[in-house]
Each structure stands twice: as C-alpha cells, then as structure tokens.
Amino acid sequence: MRSSKLISVVPRTLPESHLYSFHFIPTLRSIDFFQSLSAYVAVSMSRQPYVTGTSVLGLIYEGGVLIAADTAGSYGSTTRFKSVERMKAVSNNTLLGASGEISDFQAITQLLDRLIVAxxxxxxGNDLGPLDIHNYLTRVMYNRRNKFDPLWNTLILGGVKNGVKHLGSVSMIGVHYVDNHIATGFGIHLAQPIFREEWKENMTLEEGTRLLEKALLVLFYRDRSAINKIQVANVTEDGVHISQPYALKSEWNLEAFKNPTASAAGSW
Structure with a gap:
C-alpha cells in the first residue's frame, strides 16, 4: 500500500497543464492530495449568502404598483440588523426590491446605476422603463449563473411607463416572469394564497397597502427571519415613493400562541 506521504514530492508551483491532471500523483485517494491541490486552484464563487433579507411582496393596483418588505438583515439565522432597506428606486418610474444576500443586492444596484447613467x-429623450430593466436583470442573473458565481437574490421589479404597469420577478438563476401579484422567499407559501384570495384589479392605494400589511403580518408571525418593521413603496407614472420604516401592530395573546400543543394528539 502506497503511503500518503508521497504527496510531498509535488512541487510547490505546479505547471498550469497539471492543475487539473490527476495522473501525475500516485495517491489519488489520500486526503492530503486534495488538500494540497486546493492550494493551487483559486475559487472565487460565492459559496453561500451571509447577511440576507427575507420575503419581498408586490402587487398591481389601480394607480400603479406597490412593493413592500421588512427591514431585517439576518446573519445566518440571527436577526442581526433591523434597519436594512431592501428596496431602491433605480429610475424615475422603476423600483427594485430583493430578498437574499444584501451585498449582492448592493452590487446589482451599482450595476443599474451605471446602466442608467450610460x-x-x-x-x-427615451428613458429605460421597467420592462427594459427587467430584461436586463434576467440577462445579468443568468450570465452569473452560467459562470457558477450567482448573485444570491430573488428580485422583484415594478414600474409604470406610458400608462402600462409592470411587475416582474427574477430568480438567482435567471428564471423570470410577470404577474399581478408576486412574493419571494417564504412569502411564496404564506403571502401568495392571501393575494389569490383577496387581490382584485381595481384595488385602491389604501386597499393595496392594507393587503400587503396583512401578508407581512402573517410572515412576521410565521417566518423566523421576518420582523414587523416594514417599508411600502408606491410606483406611479409620476415617480417612486418609498415610505419611512414603520411597525405593524401585532397580537401575541392568542390562545394558540400561549399553549400551541394543548389540544395536540399524542401519547405524552
């Protein structure tokens, strides 16, 4: 049996042609081999997100598009930051919201800033509209996915141009679609059923805002990464307005919260 110590014969600087050639080492199964090889192969991709935001919600109402999100930034499973803005106006009539890695969202907004300036x-006399920016983002996300270095975000983009309302989503691998109401993250499971039940095309601004607040409150109760400090953005033909953060009123004295297993079946 060959000793794994033979790995020590590998030169400190390998020729480029040998970086991915395994036959020049007799101890392919040794742990030392893979540890040594990793020292020569640079890895620049994002392995996992660190500081993340949870769900973003959006819907179309009679006057434009509403997008809402809380202001939490979670470090792993810990809600580390509570004043993170996850929405940004990227043009006069377009707003972008994101769940996922906060730093990648910041990188995306920098790309869009350069795009708008260019x-x-x-x-x-022609400005980029929400559909143009949506199409651009699908190419950016799919391009990064093909490099195995994705931007770890799911994006919601809403806007109004020439009287046409646009609300769309792009995933971290470039999957995209448009709809009358959209949710990301855990909101796909908890907020979308509420939207399907209560959304209607001719909703007023007040009705749309209440519906978003209701969905965000459900997420606050059920999603460990959500908080009740939220922002709501209104996008119309006249421009983009993002509200100051405010808190949703919550109720924790419900019997189900006090003793959730009181009526549960079991042998204990």
Whole structure:
C-alpha cells in the first residue's frame, strides 16, 4: 500500500497543464492530495449568502404598483440588523426590491446605476422603463449563473411607463416572469394564497397597502427571519415613493400562541 506521504514530492508551483491532471500523483485517494491541490486552484464563487433579507411582496393596483418588505438583515439565522432597506428606486418610474444576500443586492444596484447613467448619456429623450430593466436583470442573473458565481437574490421589479404597469420577478438563476401579484422567499407559501384570495384589479392605494400589511403580518408571525418593521413603496407614472420604516401592530395573546400543543394528539 502506497503511503500518503508521497504527496510531498509535488512541487510547490505546479505547471498550469497539471492543475487539473490527476495522473501525475500516485495517491489519488489520500486526503492530503486534495488538500494540497486546493492550494493551487483559486475559487472565487460565492459559496453561500451571509447577511440576507427575507420575503419581498408586490402587487398591481389601480394607480400603479406597490412593493413592500421588512427591514431585517439576518446573519445566518440571527436577526442581526433591523434597519436594512431592501428596496431602491433605480429610475424615475422603476423600483427594485430583493430578498437574499444584501451585498449582492448592493452590487446589482451599482450595476443599474451605471446602466442608467450610460443610457442618459445618449440624451435621446427615451428613458429605460421597467420592462427594459427587467430584461436586463434576467440577462445579468443568468450570465452569473452560467459562470457558477450567482448573485444570491430573488428580485422583484415594478414600474409604470406610458400608462402600462409592470411587475416582474427574477430568480438567482435567471428564471423570470410577470404577474399581478408576486412574493419571494417564504412569502411564496404564506403571502401568495392571501393575494389569490383577496387581490382584485381595481384595488385602491389604501386597499393595496392594507393587503400587503396583512401578508407581512402573517410572515412576521410565521417566518423566523421576518420582523414587523416594514417599508411600502408606491410606483406611479409620476415617480417612486418609498415610505419611512414603520411597525405593524401585532397580537401575541392568542390562545394558540400561549399553549400551541394543548389540544395536540399524542401519547405524552
């Protein structure tokens, strides 16, 4: 049986042609081999997100598009930051919201800032609309996915241009769609059923805001990463308005919360 110590004969600087060639080492199954090889192969991809935001919700109402999210930033499973804004106006009539890695969201907004500036330099009287930016983001996310270095976000983009309302979503691998109401993260399971039941096309601004607040309150009760400090953004033909953070009123004296297993079946 060959000793794993033979790995020590590997030169400190390997030729490029040998970086992915395994036949020059006799001890392929040794742990030392893989540990040594990893020292020569640079890995730059994002292995996992660190500081993340949970669900973002959006819906179309009679006057435009509403998008809402809480302001929590979780470090792993710990709610570390409670004043993280996860929505940004990227043009005069378009707003972007994101769940997932906060730093990747910041990188995406920097890309969009450069895109908007480059488009404005043409000075042709035509601004990028929500559909244009949505299409751009699908290419960016799919491109990064193909490099095995994805941006760890699910995005919601809403806007109004020439009287046409647009609400769409892009996943971290470039999957995209448009709909009248959208949720990301845990909101897909908890908020979307509420939207399907209560959303209607001619909703007023007040009705749409109440519906978003109701869905966010359910997420606050059921999603460990959610908090009750939220922001609601309103996108119309006239521009983008993002509210100041405010707290939803919650109720924890419900009997189910006090003693959730009182009527549960079991042998204990």
């Amino acid at each position: 488009d404005a330099m043409w000075d042709d």
